[in-house]
Amino acid sequence: MDMKVAKKKLGIKERYGHMTRGLGWEPTYQPADAVFPYDKYEGIKIHDWDKWVDPFRLTMDAYWKYQGEKDRKLYAVIEAFAQNNGHLNITDARYLSAIKLFWQGVSPLENYVVQGFARAGRHFRGEASRVACQMQAVDELRHYQTQAHSISNYNKYYNGFHSQRHMWDRVWYLSVPKSFGEDALTAGPFEFLIAISFSFEYVLTNLLFVPFMSGAAYNGDMSTVTFGFSAQSDESRHMTLGIEAIKFLLEQDPANVPIVQGWIDKWFWRGSKVLALVGMMMDYMLPKRVMSWKEAWEIYAEENGGALFRDLARYGIRPPKGWADACEAKDHISHQVWLLFYEYGGAAAFHTWSLTNEELDWLSAKYPDSFDKYYRPRLEFLRDKHARGERVYQSTLPTLCTTCQIPLCFTEPGDPTKISHRETVYEDEKYVFCSVHCQEIFCNEPEKFVQSWLPVNQIYQGNCFNPDVDPTAPDFDPLKAVLEYFKYNLGRDNGEFEGSEDQRNFAMWRGQASKN
């Protein structure tokens, strides 16, 4: 019998090796290509799956241990927040619009990413990549669930948080993140990985989860900052994986480089458009502001993304095609998107408002090259009209970009006074775009994007009314009928903040919190 020798504990690298290597097998009942039917058709060539390494080398036991610890901390905060009326400690009820938009438009994306990684984990051949995808699917499910649990506390008191699942499939502005997620989910597994792990998580999510969440803390929302940072700690792993995944693909075969570059071009641009919503949340919806969207873009996109692309240059990868245009847009997009939502405020399930002079001054200081020249006069004009009792609401529907589905509200690179507009005719049908980059994405995959479910077009085709509605009735109000189809509580979820139920309730409850 062998003598038991006291063995040194395995190190991280050895444990990770045991966890992720030698677990697979060659199938014998079916050829491997039948078991893994989707990991070749995109043209990506993988010669050695064992070169895939997760740099954090988290093994399953450590994963559950640390995730459990994160959840315990998070749920302690969520509970304390609910028990102590934490919602009355936020700066101002206007802040809630940002959380409504987060819940309506960001949380459902977490669920899409669960599905995407569960699928990628099934379809990649390498065991290490499958373990990584499996962990990430579980992480993203945790993100959705913790967001639901945290935000449900607001749903007890405030409007616009209900019917998330219903709204996601119908509401016009939610088709922006929804189409982004569905484009990724219906791509092949490698494109999905580049879209989500690399372009979205590595290059862009810091913008959402770092400065915005710090802003949530600054505005007294302990619940949101805690779920935000808890999710972002998982994102650190996902980002690391994103950069590993891209190195892996680029090192496996030089033929992968142009394919990957095409995906980087597409997904960086798509992601930057979705994040225009976050720009508005940071610059306009946080009553107390930590940093401007522009500053956040400079730190997390330009500086950190710039470092990344300098690093990837050795593989022959260049910065994404839309890079310069996206960087120029940092001076404009948050203002353009806010003006859009302000004017379509009747059709959004959150509130919009006029800014105070101090807030306008803050924006003037943060945006010296654009705000006073292009946006402040318009905001003051709208504020004056509101003060005269003529709150502006647009009632004609905007043209949507076929690719990103954002109404045409962005301006030409180099000319912030001119709305950017492109058109392509494909099979006798005209398609409209917000930019050359969205146009190019369409032209690369027209069969996919002709299927875009564009809310405005669907409304005009009569597909967005409840079944019992009679559009031929003499008193038929189409806008009202559409908002009912969205399940809005009219006059409570939508419209101007000033005079809203949320404003009144918050003021009343806060008053009760400080006296008997």
Place this chain on the structure above:
Amino acid sequence: MSKVFIIVQANEEARSIVEALLQDNPHAVAQESPAMVRVEAEGKLTLKRATVEDLTGQPFNIQQLHVNLISISGHIDEDDDYLTVEWAN
């Protein structure tokens, strides 16, 4: 040279991580924002287990960083005794 960063939550557990980073990486700077601390440095940052243990007098597992980590940039090399983030350019 490109900058790398490690961002952690502004709490008691992570305070020793920030202190260890500043101690072992003299070129690093810490910036505080609401609820978070961002440590950034040119080129490279290393977190050493031994330094955190010296500061707290308690055993520290490098992977405990995950509990209070918010974000990170650069290529990562992690082993039992250290974690390094670095750009190759």
